[in-house]
Amino acid sequence: MKASNAFKETIKTYLDKLAAEDELFAETYKKENKNLDECCNYVMQCAKNGGSQGYADEEVFGWAVHYYDEDDVKNIKAVSGKVVINRSVKLTEEEKAQAKEKAMDMAVAEAKEDAKKALVGTVELTEEDLKDVKQKAIDKVVDEEKDKLTRKPKTTKTEGVKPVQQLGLF
Template identity: 45%
Template sequence: MKGTEHFKNVIQNYLDERAQYDELFAENYRKKDKDMDSCIQYILNTVKQSGCNGFADDEIYSMAVHFFDEDNIDIGSPINAHVVVNQVVELTAEEKAQAHREAMQRAQEEAYRKMTQPTKKKAKTTVDATLQPSLFDL
């Protein structure tokens, strides 16, 4: 069972940081019979059992903490999964300029396509006056 390495690193960084300021958790985090691969396997199985497709970061972190806090915990069977971690991506000035050029090019192409398309005339619909009586006919 391997979650993506990035996912594993994000969880491990959180747990390392938490162990620095939470002495009770630090003791549980150093247990010899617990490791990060088993923790990731436990998280993936818990997520799978829930049937949900998305979780807040804090929910996943609490699953990891729970794994290390509990002595007798069933980690489940190995799962082959690709985990996506949401992160803010910082672009360089050059990447931003390139993205701006590409967006402008797409906008120009779209505007040109709209201008060169032939306009479609709407078919006139005629309403048959005999189908619906007026108030004055009664």
């Protein structure tokens, strides 16, 4: 399994920045016998051998630097595993408002579902009550459908097209 592009890009960004700030590492980073894919495999191998579920960024980046520093670290094979990269995401105020609204909608839906579950079996209705509730539900659906059909259509450019009412269809 190859390292994901996001993982490789995160390692590369760190190493590029370090090379720009540290002349000695910049020379090490140019070694022809080293490459980013093998570096990422080495980092994943170190993580797997460490046996932990997670590592600090400094430790992971330290393994990447070690790979380039040490000439005897080579021919590293791909390691199977999953990498989670910590990233901060900047949201616009509109995106924050949308996320908040979506979260509220989800919370309300969850609360409604919980309330339904809590009420199951606790409310007893007579046959007359059930009949009344069913009729109210039917009436509501019928009213909503009537409302949809009688709403004024949106104004659009329809040159040469007569409204349905003028054609005598309704």
